[in-house]
Amino acid sequence: MGELVLDNERRREVSTALGMPFGRTRALRRIAARQMTMGELAHALGIDAPAATSVVDELEGQGLVERRPHPSDRRAKLVSVTPRGAAAARKADAILSRPPAGFGALSDVELELLADLLARVVATDDAEVAQP
Secondary structure, three states: OOOOOOOHHHHHHHHHHHOOOHHHHHHHHHHHHOOEEHHHHHHHHOOOHHHHHHHHHHHHHOOOEEEEEOOOOOOOEEEEEOHHHHHHHHHHHHHHHOOOHHHHHOOHHHHHHHHHHHHHHHHHHHHHHHOO
């Protein structure tokens, strides 16, 4: 739930902990969730292919991801996380999964209701995006 209500303070905390801009952390977390092609990564991040290449170049230079030839499409490269990258992604996930401090004032019942409401909002947004 904390990730659904992401504030700038939390982004700064992740950036500081990982020593990289939040956008790079976002890319790393996507790749840690599943290996993907450069094109899939660009699409997932909402950026163009050259920008995705720059992101992967930087992450690869830090030893967080690696590129390999795609097994069935020799034109494509697969990007996967390294053990060091997986550890960094887990660290970011741990920070982002903590609810904002203000949530401490809510009861368990209120938190459950809020989580249900946020899940409905996300599901509605996902359904609208899926429709042409």
